Amino acid sequence: MNLWLWLLLACAVSFLTKLAGYLVPARWMENPRMTRVAGTLTIGLLASLTAVNTFSSGQALVLDARLAALAAAAVALWLRAPFLVVVLAGAGAAAVARLLGAT
Template sequence: MNVWIAVIVTGLGCYALKFGGLVMPQRILDDPRVRRFTELVPVALLTALIAVQTLAADGPSLELDAPRLAGLGAAVGALLLRAPFLVVLAVAAAVAAGLRLAGL
């Protein structure tokens, strides 16, 4: 698949979901399982994305990149301290960049 097609299909698909939510009858949320499912799917996807993007090397293999792991660890620390979104990102990038600068 061409990257342009992926871009356009992703865009249209994301829009369709937003629109679908607005026009859907409210009562489908009455089923607690539907509601639960819609709450839990993002949890699974976000966690998988974190795991893959943190550990994936170029190509289909895993690597432990110390600065990247440390950066993510720093983000966890910032979140535990209830830092705002921006600070979390800044801390993560700064730690990873700092460790690379130090030659790790």
């Protein structure tokens, strides 16, 4: 199969998944357990995306300036800094790490 067919198939699956969300009865979504599950899944997905984007390059594990950026952002979050400060701390740490030779 060529790439365009796979792309159209992925679009259709994405659309059907979103459409299925509208078909879920509202009373299911009002359940406190469902709210906890949805919140937990969101946090888990965000954490996994952060880990993959920080520690991977292609199919290899790497330790580079992104690790310094993540560490600086984590410290800023721990200190309850505003979001813009967290982003700037991460960007600054990555810039300094690259200046010092991290790739």
